[in-house]
Amino acid sequence: MSTTSLSDRSADHGRADRGPEIRIYLAFVPWVMFGLIAKHSTLKAAAVAALIGAVMIALPSLSARRPKVLEIGAILAFAGFTMVAFAADPSTGEWVGRYARAIAAALLALVAFGSLVVEPFTAQYARESVPRQFWSSPRFTQINRQLTLMWALVFTVMVPAHLIAGSLDTPQANLIFNWAIPVVLIVWAAKRTSAISARDAQEA
Numbered sequence: 001m002s003t004t005s006l007s008d009r010s011a012d013h014g015r016a017d018r019g020p021e022i023r024i025y026l027a028f029v030p031w032v033m034f035g036l037i038a039k040h041s042t043l044k045a046a047a048v049a050a051l052i053g054a055v056m057i058a059l060p061s062l063s064a065r066r067p068k069v070l071e072i073g074a075i076l077a078f079a080g081f082t083m084v085a086f087a088a089d090p091s092t093g094e095w096v097g098r099y100a101r102a103i104a105a106a107l108l109a110l111v112a113f114g115s116l117v118v119e120p121f122t123a124q125y126a127r128e129s130v131p132r133q134f135w136s137s138p139r140f141t142q143i144n145r146q147l148t149l150m151w152a153l154v155f156t157v158m159v160p161a162h163l164i165a166g167s168l169d170t171p172q173a174n175l176i177f178n179w180a181i182p183v184v185l186i187v188w189a190a191k192r193t194s195a196i197s198a199r200d201a202q203e204a
Helices: 003-007 013-027 029-040 043-063 069-087 090-098 100-118 121-126 138-168 171-203
Strands: none
Touching: 013 029, 013 069, 013 121, 029 043, 029 069, 029 100, 029 171, 043 069, 043 090, 069 090, 069 100, 069 121, 090 100, 100 121, 100 138, 121 138, 138 171
C-alpha cells in the first residue's frame, strides 16, 4: 500500500500525506547542489558543499536512529568526492569535475538499486507516516518496490545524458543534457509517483 493511501487511514491525514514525499525530494538536494556548483565553481567547493548538505539533511533521521539509505549514500558519495577533490592531481581532478554529474547519477542509481536488495528506499520514508501494522503488507512492499525501481531507472538514464554533456562540454550541451533532460525525467518520475499513490488511494 502506498504512502498516500495508508496515510488516509491515519488521524493526521493532511500532514501524513505530504511528509514522506517532501523528505524524499529533500534527500535529492545535495546531488543537485553538487552538479550545480561543480559546473560553476571547483570540484572541491562542490564536494564540500554537497557533503555538508547531505550531513544536515541526514541529521534528523540519524538522531531518531532511523537512518535512510538514500541519505547515508549521499554522505558516503560526497565524502568520497571530497577526498578525490583534495587528493587527486590536477588532471584527474579536471576529469572528475567534467564528468562529476555522470558519476553522481551513477552512484545515486547504485544506491537506489542496492536498496531493492534489502528495503526499497521509498519505503523508509513512507514508514514515517504509515501505521506500523501496514509495514509488512504485500501491497506496501509492492508499491514501494515499484516506485524505487522507477527512480533507479530514471537515475540510470541520466548517466549517458551527463556523459554526453561532459564530452561535448559546450553551453548548449550543458543546457540540454545536464539540465533539460534530467529535469524532464525527474518531473515525470514525480508525477508518476503521485499518480501511483492516487490510484492506490482510490483502490484502498
